[in-house]
Amino acid sequence: MVHQKIFKFRLYPSNEQRQMIEKQMNLLCYVYNKLLEMKREQYKQNKKSLSEYDMNKLIRQITNTKDVHSQSLQNLSKRISEGYKLFFALRKQGIKKAGLPRFKKMENYKSITYPQPQSLFKDNKLIVPKVGLVEIRQHRKLLGKTKMLTIKKMPTGKWFACFVQNCDGKYDVLPKTGKVVGIDLGLNNFIATSDNEMFEHPKPLARLEKRRKMLNKRFSKKKRGSSNKNNARIKLARIDEKISNIRENYNWKVANYLVNNYDGICIEDLQIKNMMQNHHLAKAITDVSWGDFVGKLSYKAESAGRKLVKINPRNTSQECHNCGAIVKKELWNRTHKCTCGIEIDRDINSAKLILNKGLLPEWQDVKPAEMIPLQTTHRKIGLQELSRKQEDSSAMAIGSHLTC
Ligand SMILES: [Zn+2]
Structure with missing residues (x-):
């Protein structure tokens, strides 16, 4: 291959x-x-x-x-x-x-x-x-x-x-783990998984993004064609580069973590998801980050011999993973509460649903989401804990220079 x-x-x-x-x-x-x-x-x-x-x-x-x-x-x-x-x-x-x-x-x-x-x-x-x-x-x-x-x-x-x-044939194939996972790409959390884990957006970004806003404001006030304007433009480009480096690094870490721990990963088809996004939500920043993350994940999954399954994201935020009922909820409503008795974080519900939808026949011997205890509390994972987890699992040292 x-x-x-x-x-x-x-x-x-x-x-x-x-x-x-x-x-x-x-x-x-x-x-x-x-x-x-x-x-x-x-x-x-x-x-x-x-x-x-x-x-x-x-x-x-x-x-x-x-x-x-x-x-x-x-x-x-x-x-x-x-x-x-x-x-x-x-x-x-x-x-x-x-x-x-x-x-x-x-x-x-x-x-x-x-x-x-x-x-x-x-x-x-x-x-x-x-x-x-x-x-x-x-x-x-x-x-x-x-x-x-x-x-x-x-x-x-x-x-x-x-x-x-x-x-x-130059594969870095990893040993099988017997586990599969579903992933929801979110706006509140970076991703949520069907194993009740939530990955937070990397924290340093918030600080830099504030600074970026300030620099951008300064840039737009400078006179067109002046050398001051050019200097401000370079400053802005530098901070953009810094932001994108942090984000890329983080994306590599999360992708490595998932590929090291799971044989199969189910995810929403991003091309379709982006098209479906509400304009107010589809901040360019988030889009770029998701696209980059999925690219890295596909790359790592392929070289490690893992399977990545992409599913149509239609209704993944509304459908109940347990009974299939459509439970309408507003964006601010963070909990998925269904008449079948399920009450969990909405993103975790989506992740479990995505796993159910993407389950391949050869994964039937692994635990589908229904078998996992229902009323589970989720765990939040920040950058620091992710680094710790990364060291625990057999880390594969492929650096961020591989991206393009
Ligand atoms: Zn239900």
Whole structure:
């Protein structure tokens, strides 16, 4: 079985190289928007949908540039095409809030993808097509065959290269534990599990987020185009980076904990869940964190030989895990109280329900949620206790540098 790993290394392009890469990004953004416009127009006029192949042919009509690698350009058709496929798949499932791919703004377009790059390194530097040899700090060895290379510019001004690699048979398979778990992704708690555990949001975030708000306010008051504005922007980007580091670290810890302790993990399908979220709740921050967490969890689960089951999140906050009745409750109502006699935290109920829905036939010998005593009190787990738990279970030392 092929297993994908992501390696992320810091890049140090020279000023000249930086300008070349940015020019490519601008051009890619322009072509992306043009292709999308053509696809929309074609559909409006002839009710004909342009395929990825059709769009690839159109690229040469838009630009005959030699400054961007042809595969990076073709990757745009693929992205648009996949965006449409996802939209229709979600529509089919009755998700009305699903959106079609949208036009992108030049200033937000900060990455270039090279599918199947041929050669990667020369003289310990990264070969960037149409740019040249770029200084890279490769702090660990690549393991397999690179399927994709992405170059990214972060808002702090740092540059990164991300390698998606196929690593055949290089599994860190863990011994079986005979346990499975359901997980509810929450707003009050980070996650709740069917084993009555609640993971709190990491505490340092609250403090930093307050500071971020203050810096953001300062930033918006500075005069446009001034050097003060630029300084404030960098300060803001730095704190964003810090926040995202803490969050990523925490996400790794929780993902490791779950993968070490359970053979099977049931979770809501996030793509659908996000679409269903109420706008007031769907704070961008929470979204990013969930997506990152599920990505890390999938990654760890796969490399450890664990099963991750994704279920449709419809009704998971209302349905009773014990009797299947729909128990309507407002958001502020934290308890699930059902006529069948169940009274537990609403998130724990959801987690148990998610486990029931996701149970695979081969897990029948493990304890489903119904067998677990019903009126249980849950335990709250903060960052400190999580670290302790982490040391207890056979910790697998894969660092946060694997993320992208
Ligand atoms: Zn019930």
